[in-house]
Amino acid sequence: MPSSAIGIPERTNGHADNLNRTVSNSFNELSPSPTATFQSPPSSYGGQQRTSAKTLKPFHTQDIKVLLLENVNKTGQDILKKQGYQIETLKSSLAEDELIEKIKGVHVIGIRSKTQLTAKVLKHAKNLIVIGCFCIGTNQVDLKYAAENGICVFNSPFSNSRSVAEQMIGTIIALARQIGDRNNELHQGVWNKVSAGCWEVRGKTLGIVGYGHVGSQLSVLAEAMGMRVIYYDVVNLMSLGTSAQMPTLEALLNQADFVTLHVPEIPETINLISTQQLEQMKTGAYLLNASRGTIVDIPALVSAMQARKLAGAALDVFPNEPAGNGPKFTNDLNSWTDDLRNLNNIILTPHIGGSTEEAQAAIGIEVADALVNYVNFGTTAGAVNMPEVTLRSLTIDEPNHVRVIYIHRNVPGVLRKVNEILGDHNVDKQMTDSRGDVAYLMADISNVNTSQIKDLYQSLEDLGSRIWTRVLY
Numbered sequence: 001m002p003s004s005a006i007g008i009p010e011r012t013n014g015h016a017d018n019l020n021r022t023v024s025n026s027f028n029e030l031s032p033s034p035t036a037t038f039q040s041p042p043s044s045y046g047g048q049q050r051t052s053a054k055t056l057k058p059f060h061t062q063d064i065k066v067l068l069l070e071n072v073n074k075t076g077q078d079i080l081k082k083q084g085y086q087i088e089t090l091k092s093s094l095a096e097d098e099l100i101e102k103i104k105g106v107h108v109i110g111i112r113s114k115t116q117l118t119a120k121v122l123k124h125a126k127n128l129i130v131i132g133c134f135c136i137g138t139n140q141v142d143l144k145y146a147a148e149n150g151i152c153v154f155n156s157p158f159s160n161s162r163s164v165a166e167q168m169i170g171t172i173i174a175l176a177r178q179i180g181d182r183n184n185e186l187h188q189g190v191w192n193k194v195s196a197g198c199w200e201v202r203g204k205t206l207g208i209v210g211y212g213h214v215g216s217q218l219s220v221l222a223e224a225m226g227m228r229v230i231y232y233d234v235v236n237l238m239s240l241g242t243s244a245q246m247p248t249l250e251a252l253l254n255q256a257d258f259v260t261l262h263v264p265e266i267p268e269t270i271n272l273i274s275t276q277q278l279e280q281m282k283t284g285a286y287l288l289n290a291s292r293g294t295i296v297d298i299p300a301l302v303s304a305m306q307a308r309k310l311a312g313a314a315l316d317v318f319p320n321e322p323a324g325n326g327p328k329f330t331n332d333l334n335s336w337t338d339d340l341r342n343l344n345n346i347i348l349t350p351h352i353g354g355s356t357e358e359a360q361a362a363i364g365i366e367v368a369d370a371l372v373n374y375v376n377f378g379t380t381a382g383a384v385n386m387p388e389v390t391l392r393s394l395t396i397d398e399p400n401h402v403r404v405i406y407i408h409r410n411v412p413g414v415l416r417k418v419n420e421i422l423g424d425h426n427v428d429k430q431m432t433d434s435r436g437d438v439a440y441l442m443a444d445i446s447n448v449n450t451s452q453i454k455d456l457y458q459s460l461e462d463l464g465s466r467i468w469t470r471v472l473y
């Protein structure tokens, strides 16, 4: 069935400057499909969950196409399947050309940290209405381009934070005791019982760069082991326990025995740790990075390790990471890979900071719920690139109501024009908000009969400011 027949409009072309839609919702399918399987959203979404909530039927759910990449957890798959959506799952991410082909037909895409949803890729995503990042980081998505083209993006802001913090605790001890090297040697049959250069972590100073969800959780765990915690963050934050905020990154680097990085990938954090910062660290200190691979200048790290400036390092993330599992961590990926592999006391892990059963199950539920609420009800609560807009559900005793969702460019005069159109009906409730250049309006209007819906939709579509119109009923 073509997308125009299922209530999700298709983009006319892929250019960012053309935000118009050409095809409408499915007005010839106003009677509910006998096979439609809409569910009320789960109970974690506040006002949306009244038992008497009306099930909105903007389209046949079985026509919604969902592509899930990078082994999204079964918890998330199950929630989406329960809606009747068509789900295709792949264990790995896709190269750009394959992704462009696949994304053309889907309404919903779920990814983790590797899939690059650039403007170039999204230009081909003519049916896409929503992206679910089943992870914390959203640097892999062009959030601005997505918003300007009416594509809402969700993530899971903290479901794997604890897992990352625990991995860091294990890694700090492993580095302090050179456990990685001893383990490698014994696997080769070499018994090497040494204490030189091996330390307790008690009383040592942990320097946390980025005191957000992961950094602050790590702070608490590290203090419980008797470490002194200092941190640096661009925001002034409350110190947990007896930790202390440092005025500058340099001050932290000068004092810390272990420096651990927990910042997002943004232009300001690329190569945050390079030759100069490594020089500012104490001789014999350790560096850990589980944020994003681009935060550390890796050739500079290799030099610092070779010069014995640092006693050890741990990297969970790399500038280029393989799309899937296998013997792929070679110089073909990053030119310095062999140099890293040849260093002593460097722990290399394949981006598994958030990879625990607990974290992945929780992320699957959280992001899939957000996707369902967006597709079925237009709710943007928790969106990372759109204004957050939500209204309580329509109820079953409100039969002639429709929910209008109008994503538009944030320019003067739009609300007046929209309300002129909606004003022919009774606007029961309405919420609108803007974020940068994009605004999101949600309105529940009553006394609308089905023959009026198409005109209502078309009038909104005809406004020059529109990015995307949906009418749910």
Ligand SMILES: NC(=O)C1=CN([C@@H]2O[C@H](COP(=O)(O)OP(=O)(O)OC[C@H]3O[C@@H](n4cnc5c(N)ncnc54)[C@H](O)[C@@H]3O)[C@@H](O)[C@H]2O)C=CC1
Pocket: 136, 137, 138, 157, 158, 160, 161, 164, 209, 210, 211, 212, 213, 214, 215, 232, 233, 234, 235, 262, 263, 264, 265, 268, 269, 290, 291, 292, 316, 317, 351, 352, 353, 354, 355
């Ligand atoms: N290795 C893995 O599997 C995982 C990696 N991550 C990465 O870790 C990053 C951090 O995660 P969260 O703690 O949840 O993020 P968050 O957003 O809660 O905290 C980040 C903190 O960094 C601070 N920050 C931003 N720029 C800074 C700068 N230039 N210098 C110092 N501080 C700065 C922010 O103010 C904020 O407090 C994520 O963005 C993600 O890239 C997250 C989860 C799993």
Ligand SMILES: O=C(O)CCC(=O)C(=O)O
Pocket: 112, 113, 114, 134, 135, 136, 137, 138, 160, 354, 355
């Ligand atoms: O588990 C993943 O794929 C990514 C984890 C991560 O880096 C994140 O949540 O930002």
